Every structure is written in C-alpha cells, then in structure tokens.
Amino acid sequence: MKKRKKIPVWKPKKLLVQKKLKIETKQRSVNKKQYDYKWREVSKTFRKNNPFCCDCLKSGEYNSKNLHVDHIIPLVEKPELKYEVSNLQSLCRKHHSMKTFKETLAKKKPT
Numbered sequence: 001m002k003k004r005k006k007i008p009v010w011k012p013k014k015l016l017v018q019k020k021l022k023i024e025t026k027q028r029s030v031n032k033k034q035y036d037y038k039w040r041e042v043s044k045t046f047r048k049n050n051p052f053c054c055d056c057l058k059s060g061e062y063n064s065k066n067l068h069v070d071h072i073i074p075l076v077e078k079p080e081l082k083y084e085v086s087n088l089q090s091l092c093r094k095h096h097s098m099k100t101f102k103e104t105l106a107k108k109k110p111t
Ligand SMILES: [Zn+2]
Pocket: 053, 054, 055, 056, 057, 063, 091, 092, 093, 094, 095
C-alpha cells in the first residue's frame, strides 16, 4: 500500500496579513465607536445647517457638492474642539484638500 502524499497546507501570505489587519481594526474600533457616532451626528446636523462650501460662498458660488465638515482649527492642534460647532465649517472637496494642503505646508515650515 502506497503512502498518501501529505498535501501541504497552503497559507498565502495575504491571508495572514488580513488576519493581522482584522485584529488591528478590532482594537481601533473600540475608540471609533465612541467618537464616530457622535461625529457623524454632529457633522450631519452641521451640513444640514450649512449646506454650502464656505470658501465657494466667498466667491458667490453656492456649492453643495462633496461637502466635508472641516475643523477650522485642525484637530491635531485642538482635539478637544472636535465637536465644537464654532470650530466647524463646510468645505467642498476642492477647498478642503486645499486647506489640508496649506496646513501640511505650515506644519513643515513653522513661521
Ligand atoms: Zn468650495
């Protein structure tokens, strides 16, 4: 009787990485749950009250597409102002990325 060849268990690396990621997201979601639900509510209400991009409005444009709720003082500087409505503004995707870009530049070159 011939011995059966053992079939090697094939473990693709990808799977292992996914497993690791899953664990990491699990740990992260603990914080996320507490913060993000509130943030979703705050930003939803804010967008309802401020349905146009703040910067577009300055040039007389009523832009309500791809609105982001932006923190005027970035969260990295004042994380405690995350839900502070007076620190929020609606920005379209273009203006939001412009602001983020400026902030990144300012961080690199402190004045
Ligand atoms: Zn805009």
